[in-house]
Amino acid sequence: MQRTLFTLAAMLVFSTFALADIARPDTTPHHTPKPKPEKLIDTEMDIRLDSDAKEAKLLIPKAQIKSLRAALEEMDDDTGNTAAVTSGGLSRLQTIVSGLFLSLAMVFGGVWFVRSGKAATKTAKTAVVALAIAGIATAATFVYANAGPPAEARSITGKMFSPSVHMYGFGWGRVKLGVAPDERIQLIVPDPKDKPSGDE
């Protein structure tokens, strides 16, 4: 056992020297990737509530498609890895491993709590219970923070304009994207008949 541990430690020590020859990362602030500014085109848009429409439609004028295409080509030249750096949220691996450890914490904590009986001091028990509650409360914050807004904010309809959705400051939903011969961008929003009252 001691020999195995010693061999492992020696391997790690020597791997440090072997890998130390590889150039160190240049971590100067000049090399921090900066996102390129968005390409913006000045235009106008009509938003129309249509009680006959079944789904939202966003129609872009043909003339503006060319400008968008040019902006797109310019953006394609940017080969930075900004997306990789700035992408948020938990990766799959993080979710799996953290879930595994949380489960182990609960299982071991539960077994300890049941088994401990008189052996553990009252202070230790209280501390662990407090820690567990704090941990669960913290996790609950994450869960709550991930809870989506109401259904009205998750589909592009006339209900999205109600005060109850305004508090979220954002919304999303499916939309048909198309090209139209008009000069202005058109957003046609379905307007169901059961309109929300102003008190909502």
Next chain:
Amino acid sequence: MQEIRLQRFELTSSHKLLGGFLLACAAGVALIGSFPLQMSIATVFLFAGVHNFMEFRYFAARMPLKWGRSRAYYSVGIGGVVVLATAYLTLYFSSGNWLWSIDTWAAASASWNTAFVLWLGLLIYLRGRQRPRSDWTWAFPVAFGLAALAWIVPQYWSLSLVYIHPFVAMWFLERQIRRTRPEWLRAYHWCLASIPLFLASIWLAFASQPNLPEDTNLFWRISQHAGSQILSGISSHVLVATHVFLESIHYFVWILLIPLVDRKAIPWRLEQIPLLNGKGGFPKLVIAAFTVALVIVAVLWGGFAVDYTTTRDVYFAFAIAHVLAEFPFLIKML
């Protein structure tokens, strides 16, 4: 006839400890809060190497010659320090090349953090086994919970270690005072209670200060070390000042207070080191180790004088070994 007794105030060594601590902290807050970058550079230059030597000296004095019942504990403790420090240095020096993608780096870093907390959990459990009528198996669920956090919020987890590390020295001192200077315990608890007030005064006084300049690599590294990238909503002036203030207390504890409390930790009193003077000890090895440690302190000063930024980076990479070494000795004192 009623006897009247006058109680005179007597200035004891505890009062001197408390007064000295409060004065030093007040001066530290004013100085560090006003010049955080300069004080960061100065404190690391002056005290980093010396405090590492003092820690090494203290741990050498506490290490028993024969491990006896603590054999498993010290094997896991020292083995963990060697393996984790080596793995850390491997990660540090090998990152940033074609071998590592961002995801690989994040997974490797979280794996190291996981190994670190599981090692701590095991040490606490082993220490609990040495204490009669105690069950310290609670260490495992706590370690697993912390490991989960290391994967859920890796950046905050790593940053929390930077800020928690200075408090480990304060905890050490508390345990040492209990053993060798119990009359100072009450005064020391007042010292500890004053630290949040000093921190609050830094935050209140400097919260509105603009971010520190990051136009040189060194300034950027100092701000980044204090968490300016992770806590981007907080002025880096406050973050660096907070970190330097806590680190200064950490240095102050190891260099001055622990030798004051424990005579075995006075550097030139070598006669009470079991590994040096005990029967079956290793005097040549210990003397050689102390000599090498002193040479490293001198080399660090030379390195800082020649190329401060590079030496600082290299120092903080290797400093992980002393961060790790503190835990087995601290847990052993519980």
